[in-house]
Amino acid sequence: MFWFMGWLKERKLAMAIEKKIDCVILGLLSHEELTGYEIKKRMDTALKYFWSASYGSIYPALADLVRRGLATKKEDMENKRNKLIYSITDEGRNYLKHWLTLPVEKDELRYETLLKLFFGNEQGAEQALFHIEAFRKKTELELSELLEYEKVLKNCLDEDSTHKYYLLTVEFGIKTYRAYLAWCREAGKLLKDVQG
């Protein structure tokens, strides 16, 4: 069976060309040219509900994308802040398209809130309720942001074909955040009712 293992290994190596940060950046560059700083801003607004990235990965990735011919860099001459504007190349667009056709490898969730609740017996119901309340507040705030996005997007759905896809992700957030809030109510009840 060793021949098979070797083959599998090679397959994996050949396919694992996709570093997520590269794909996100190329995705953002696919409809507008951006600086590293602007890419980070997009992450912290439009993508923040389901993705995040730091400067420490963005800037090295941009340099690497240029080196590999997937993006190009130009300096902004009208500006004295040495602003570097990145654009996607044809090769970069092909790379992005290829990645989009591949099946999703993994959705990764790390709820520190649930982790603390799972070990909640150590400190008792009051402490658990404190974490649930903090979670409820944060959720309510972000839900109201998403509802704003939804309103705007629904009003300009036919202005650009990308808007439909943005709306899809916003609707996902709205649905799950409402489920979070419903859970917060039930969780509170469970902790108060069931004595232990």
Added chain:
Amino acid sequence: MFWFMGWLKERKLAMAIEKKIDCVILGLLSHEELTGYEIKKRMDTALKYFWSASYGSIYPALADLVRRGLATKKEDMENKRNKLIYSITDEGRNYLKHWLTLPVEKDELRYETLLKLFFGNEQGAEQALFHIEAFRKKTELELSELLEYEKVLKNCLDEDSTHKYYLLTVEFGIKTYRAYLAWCREAGKLLKDVQG
């Protein structure tokens, strides 16, 4: 204002004592002694819906916990597979309890599915529907697992005070997974109805 910045920096350094992997391990050790291998198994079953960790972080963390006196290590003599069993110390339990009282820093979500949908315009509706269908299938499978857990936990809720807290996290999963499924249906409709 520099004095303030310095003060803030020191505060942060002093508070950022909590490495997540340490807390998870101590949490698991708080109600039973375990080997590194068993810790990984717990992660991949009970915790997998909201947390994950690899051997590459577990084993070094265990060594470090022992070094810091938060856990102790003993060798299993009845076993020829050099099995190393770890237990939590009083100091370790205090550390865990302290962490549990601190507010949650961050719940981190990285939905590759949503990322691909967000950039879905590049490849069109059919490709998007493919990813949604894969997501639906995975969700349905995991929901059925969670419903099994729920049944078991509800039947032994008063056997151990920890069960209430486990149930809390299971209910979270059930609620959110049902929201995912509702979204899948609506997302399909949106992609088929709205032309563009």
Added chain:
DNA sequence: TTATTATATATCATACTGATATATTGTCAA
């Protein structure tokens, strides 16, 4: 008996975060 799966520990290249450093431009109040 032999192949496979499960148990068990450990390390390493690669990737990402959060913090830090540095510098310029825009804004607004005293």
Added chain:
DNA sequence: TTGACAATATATCAGTATGATATATAATAA
């Protein structure tokens, strides 16, 4: 008008985690 602060902009680094790989024993199934 100047002085403080916020926003814009790029870049690097220590610390931390992942995913793959290596190694070996015990249990189980063919």
